[in-house]
Amino acid sequence: MNPTPIHKLLLQAPVKLLLFHAYHLLNSLRSTPTPADPPIRVVCISDTHDQFPEDVPAGDILIHAGDLTNDGSVASIQKQVDWLCSLPHKEIVVISGNHDTYLDPRTRPSLSDDQRAGSVDWKRIHYLQHRALTLTLTIEPSNDAAEGARTHLLSSRPRRRKIKLYGAPQIPACGPMSVHAFQYPRGLDAWSETVPEDTDILITHTPPQYHLDLSLPGGMGCEHLAKEVKRIKPTLHVFGHMHWGAGKMVVWWDGCHHAYESGMGAKSRPIRGLLNPWLWFNLIRVGYRGMRNLVWDKVWGGQGSNTIMVNAAQIHGNTGKLGNTIQVVDI
Template identity: 70%
Template sequence: MVFETLTGRRRRKAADPFEPTPLLTLLLRAPVKLLLHHAYHLLTYLHSPPTPASPPVRIVCISDTHTLIPADVPAGDVLIHAGDLSNAGSVADIQAQVDWLASLPHKEVVVISGNHDTYLDARTRPSLSDEQRRGTLDWKRVHYLQHRRLSLSITPDARGEDAPPDTQTRLLAGKQSRRLRLYGAPQIPACGPMAVHAFQYPRGQDAWSETVPEDTDILITHTPPKYHLDLPFPSGLGCEHLLAEVQRVKPALHVFGHVHWGAGQEVVWWDRCHEAYQQGMSTRSKWTHGLLNPWLWWSVVRVVYRGLRELVWDRVWGGQGPSTVMVNAAQTHGNTGKLGNAVQIVDI
């Protein structure tokens, strides 16, 4: 009986979609998709980075703090928090995070909700106790976006020789300003009880098409897009409809969180290599885990061929097509309940 219980626990843990799938399991169950994934990301990594506009604006990105406060938040022009400020979603917990964010020295602070910020969704608010609902939120100088756009005029800070090596080239000639257009939306594919987790919609439902303004420079969501910084195996925790909407709008920056193990950043080039990658990752195959699926292998060939062509065009001819810097800004390290992931910084 004890053995059966332990075995059941192991199975439940292995099936947890918010835990990474072990490499050996991937090699056995999805070897071709694993090859496809790494080929695409290697070719993308070899690209030249996108060139920031002038003057560049420094965006500091965090998410999923879950009532905790990071020890060090680097300086920057705009601070973005992509949701899950709290755990229980009470007014007091959210307000404590807002008070901390408002005290930071960044010129502008922008926040959206996450599925744990229960009070902020009128549909899930009744699940809180009277004590948890007591009080009102004071957002102070923090911009809260809930299916809302925001236009900011930013005069970036100049940084000189005392800046880190990767930012020494970020110099300003005089006091120039930039106009940035942001849009924030909190909805996520369902991952828990609808009455408790905020802003959920049934997985597979299209909650995104034609919702993001076309002139958006920075998109802030809580969920990742499908197959990007979302634990893409076995099937990806992000939303395919959000990915299509990001591709339609092509913002310079897309900030999100939710999937703690996906923390980091990558550049997505909206080219035919990405098209082949997306099609291959969405291919379903039961033929010996894809080993005998010609369409899946053809996706690998197309990613390599198209990716090499784009790489030559970039590195030899200096050509760069449209791209989006995607940032999973989750601060909580995995499912440990402790902060540990690096704060993400992007110059756009």
């Protein structure tokens, strides 16, 4: 799964290319959402593939969004679990990825007897497989809050916050169904009405289509997951799978986002795509609505409904080597 070269995109989907960059430019200029008080620091990783990132930042919750291993064996999964448990985070939450073969009963038979011998000891890790989890965390005051002369007395004391997470590993098929775990045929709706409405943090392995995805020309993420995220509007959505999409962005649930998804979902054929009025209409809508929302944000301080999305893949592209930044989010 590699990005389409720019010269091919200029021939295959030139208007979509403009749409994609216009949306992301306008999005990048908007303010960062204000976290709750007290904030919870979430450290996000994914796609470690048997490797162990160094200098993992401190935080309240550490999330691993799948593909802990390459071969999916019990021994490989256990090594990753042992490493994760050695980290100092208060809570650690993990889901599976398509390479974690043992964790899907449908693909487990593809492993050798030695590879599937035994079972995984999750220790203190919360493993989520189509499951919700509610955590209550005690948040210590930051040094700035504790030392600030004007800080209210209550702000210098530990405070508690309750937060609900939901994790699910399924992805649109990208390899043999008997080997790659938790796959469903591309185009099948495996998401609608599956995520609890009060979810604060959603953890999936696949990205939602067109967001921190291989978005051009057609998007490799799941379109049905994108609709489910829009329905739930969690505070934070963590995923991986598409190594090239690694990063962090804020999705604002407004007219600019609607125009972006409408345009990206339109058919775009070589040369003819330049004549598609629907594509041009949505490009204009992204520009107009994006600028209007930017002014509302910067001048009036308005933010609106949003979700912070994180593609936490650690492997850089198809190099097989760690290289992407570990993402940290305060919510």
